Amino acid sequence: MGKPRLxxxxxxxxxxCQLSLLDCEDELLAVAGAVEIAYFAEASSNLQPGPYDxxxxxxxxxxxxxxxxxxxxxxxxxxVITIGACATAGGIQALRNFADVEEFTRAVYATPAFISxxxxxxxxxxxxxxxxxxxxxxxxxxxLLEVINAFLNKRRPNIRAHSVCVECKQRGTVCVTVAxxxxxxxxxxxxxxxxxxxxxxxxxxxxxxxxxxxxxESLAAWARAELGATDxxxxxxxxxxxxxxxxxxxxxxRNG
Amino acid sequence: xxKALILTLAADRLDQLFHELQGRGYECVGPTLRDxxxxxxxxxxxxxxxxxxxxxxxxxxYRVKRRDDDAYFGYVVGPHSWKxxxxxxxxxxxxxxxAGQKFDRTDTPAEPPRYAFIGVRACEIAALKIQDRVxxxxxxxxxxxAAAREQAFVVAVxxxxxxxxxxxxxxxxxxEAQDGYDLSLTxxxxxxHSFVIRVGSDHGREVLxxxxxxxxxxxxxxxxxxxxxxxxxxxRKLETAGLKELLQRNFESEQWDDIAKRCLSCANxxxxxxxxxxxxxxxxxxxxxxxAERWQRWDSCFNPDFSYIHGGExxxxxxxxxxxxxxxxxxxxxxxxxxxxxxxxxxxxxxCPVGIDLTEEARKMRESEGTCHEGS
Numbered sequence: 311m312g313k314p315r316l317x318x319x320x321x322x323x324x325x326x327c328q329l330s331l332l333d334c335e336d337e338l339l340a341v342a343g344a345v346e347i348a349y350f351a352e353a354s355s356n357l358q359p360g361p362y363d364x365x366x367x368x369x370x371x372x373x374x375x376x377x378x379x380x381x382x383x384x385x386x387x388x389x390v391i392t393i394g395a396c397a398t399a400g401g402i403q404a405l406r407n408f409a410d411v412e413e414f415t416r417a418v419y420a421t422p423a424f425i426s427x428x429x430x431x432x433x434x435x436x437x438x439x440x441x442x443x444x445x446x447x448x449x450x451x452x453x454l455l456e457v458i459n460a461f462l463n464k465r466r467p468n469i470r471a472h473s474v475c476v477e478c479k480q481r482g483t484v485c486v487t488v489a490x491x492x493x494x495x496x497x498x499x500x501x502x503x504x505x506x507x508x509x510x511x512x513x514x515x516x517x518x519x520x521x522x523x524x525x526x527e528s529l530a531a532w533a534r535a536e537l538g539a540t541d542x543x544x545x546x547x548x549x550x551x552x553x554x555x556x557x558x559x560x561x562x563x564r565n566g
Numbered sequence: 567x568x569k570a571l572i573l574t575l576a577a578d579r580l581d582q583l584f585h586e587l588q589g590r591g592y593e594c595v596g597p598t599l600r601d602x603x604x605x606x607x608x609x610x611x612x613x614x615x616x617x618x619x620x621x622x623x624x625x626x627x628y629r630v631k632r633r634d635d636d637a638y639f640g641y642v643v644g645p646h647s648w649k650x651x652x653x654x655x656x657x658x659x660x661x662x663x664x665a666g667q668k669f670d671r672t673d674t675p676a677e678p679p680r681y682a683f684i685g686v687r688a689c690e691i692a693a694l695k696i697q698d699r700v701x702x703x704x705x706x707x708x709x710x711x712a713a714a715r716e717q718a719f720v721v722a723v724x725x726x727x728x729x730x731x732x733x734x735x736x737x738x739x740x741x742e743a744q745d746g747y748d749l750s751l752t753x754x755x756x757x758x759h760s761f762v763i764r765v766g767s768d769h770g771r772e773v774l775x776x777x778x779x780x781x782x783x784x785x786x787x788x789x790x791x792x793x794x795x796x797x798x799x800x801x802r803k804l805e806t807a808g809l810k811e812l813l814q815r816n817f818e819s820e821q822w823d824d825i826a827k828r829c830l831s832c833a834n835x836x837x838x839x840x841x842x843x844x845x846x847x848x849x850x851x852x853x854x855x856x857x858a859e860r861w862q863r864w865d866s867c868f869n870p871d872f873s874y875i876h877g878g879e880x881x882x883x884x885x886x887x888x889x890x891x892x893x894x895x896x897x898x899x900x901x902x903x904x905x906x907x908x909x910x911x912x913x914x915x916x917x918c919p920v921g922i923d924l925t926e927e928a929r930k931m932r933e934s935e936g937t938c939h940e941g942s
Contacts, residue, residue, distance in 0.1 A: 479837030480655035497832035
């Protein structure tokens with residue numbers, strides 16, 4: 311039996327999540343040893359045809375062409391794993407979903423007539439069945455290795471859906487909200503980054519999207535009443551990399 | 567019976583205590599100022615202590631402030647607790663390496679750390695005793711906890727002030743450490759800046775013998791008593807009479823839903839709590855399939871999957887998770903471990919990012935029942 315065949319696909323995205331795979335450095339040889347990297351345009355021009363055992367999909371669906379392309383990838387793939395906020399939530403570009411995309415194209419492009427785009431940026435799971443969604447903007451390379459690993463060893467990935475707060479407390483980081491009055495999305499955000507921003511005395515930006523049972527309304531109410539945040543501040547916190555997830559979208563909309 | 571000897575150590579001789587403990591092979595850990603808070607960390611000498619600092623606490627609020635004196639221990643408890651040393655947030659339990667048809671297992675070395683805890687408050691000693699019962703008091707003993715606990719040298723510091731979040735008096739755990747320490751210190755600023763010291767163990771007696779102490783005068787003892795009395799003045803109270811039964815009568819109270827509107831289910835309260843002891847165990851593999859490891863990590867009854875059993879999670883809602891935590895802490899803990907699980911340190915109140923106050927929720931639960939009875 312040959313090695314499992316891995317493909318990496320790009321949709322509307324910045325490439326940062328794919329780069330996490332190349333960024334694995336120390337572990338990259340082990341990855342290459344464990345799987346056949348059959349299709350990874352960012353890493354190699356040697357692009358092998360399908361089918362593939364595992365497809366990693368980066369990016370959101372923003373064009374009619376891509377909406378078809380993802381269906382073909384689904385057909386060619388055993389498991390589809392989306393990586394990053396774009397693929398799992400529509401990404402920062404989903405801010406267009408609240409606005410007039412034609413107005414944007416007129417403002418940005420010299421010849422808007424050349425631009426063919428959908429009026430919404432949507433996650434991959436809106437279009438096809440997804441086997442696992444790995445969160446983050448960008449993803450954490452150790453979590454990516456863990457997911458690949460789990461699929462290869464046919465076990466459940468150790469990816470916990472609890473809050474970023476748990477990671478802060480596990481590493482001994484002092485709560486930036488309680489000790490400094492910084493608004494922080496940690497209590498409503500899915501863990502995975504290792505609580506990076508609070509360890510640098512910054513509030514969490516919510517890169518990993520909503521955690522399980524996110525009480526966005528209570529957190530917003532506290533930020534408004536006790537931390538001096540304005541409605542606009544709160545809206546900007548929630549309408550960010552994971553703006554199109556239902557909890558963050560609704561909470562942002564409730565605030566201004 | 568001979569009166570227990572009470573000695574004093576001048577504040578400028580505090581480093582003698584560090585040197586003596588270090589000379590006996592202890593790693594000193596204790597309060598130090600970092601990231602706008604007084605945390606527990608490795609400390610080398612009295613210079614690492616937050617001298618001249620204090621804390622201001624309220625629900626969801628903690629700030630460090632300058633004091634107008636040079637007290638070494640003029641604050642109460644902060645975001646950390648000693649459990650991180652005895653029951654670390656994460657640790658590898660063992661690893662396996664494939665060897666043909668078998669696996670070779672390597673356990674994480676069992677050499678226990680040898681900590682001297684500097685500045686353990688009375689409520690924290692109560693918490694240590696609770697975790698002792700949890701980890702070593704039952705049918706099974708947690709060997710790594712037991713070994714580290716056995717080695718630990720406890721330097722208690724009696725509180726001479728209370729934060730607004732403190733309620734050790736209600737829980738009968740403080741503010742003065744009664745036992746469970748090797749040495750106990752009460753910092754006094756009059757008649758001169760010094761520590762009034764009591765001995766709690768033979769180890770403590772040996773260490774103290776090596777320090778340049780003097781007999782405490784009535785003025786020292788009076789100053790120490792006044793400080794502890796000051797710390798006893800606590801506005802926050804938790805009415806404990808009948809609390810166990812109150813919570814068990816109110817599993818279906820609407821108040822759990824009211825709390826759930828505010829509760830973030832973020833687990834901060836359980837992580838900050840010095841008695842919460844839950845952990846999860848995760849097995850990992852590597853890409854080659856040649857290695858596997860087992861890790862233990864702090865977990866929480868507020869986390870998804872915590873109550874996962876075949877068929878799904880038992881507690882799917884925030885209301886059910888908060889009810890589980892509070893009812894366990896204040897009620898069913900008695901059945902399980904013979905005491906309350908709460909020591910009145912107030913960490914869950916200060917470090918809740920939306921300021922949910924356990925004592926206030928208990929009070930409201932009691933009130934709601936009163937209203938209910940009057941109405942019926």
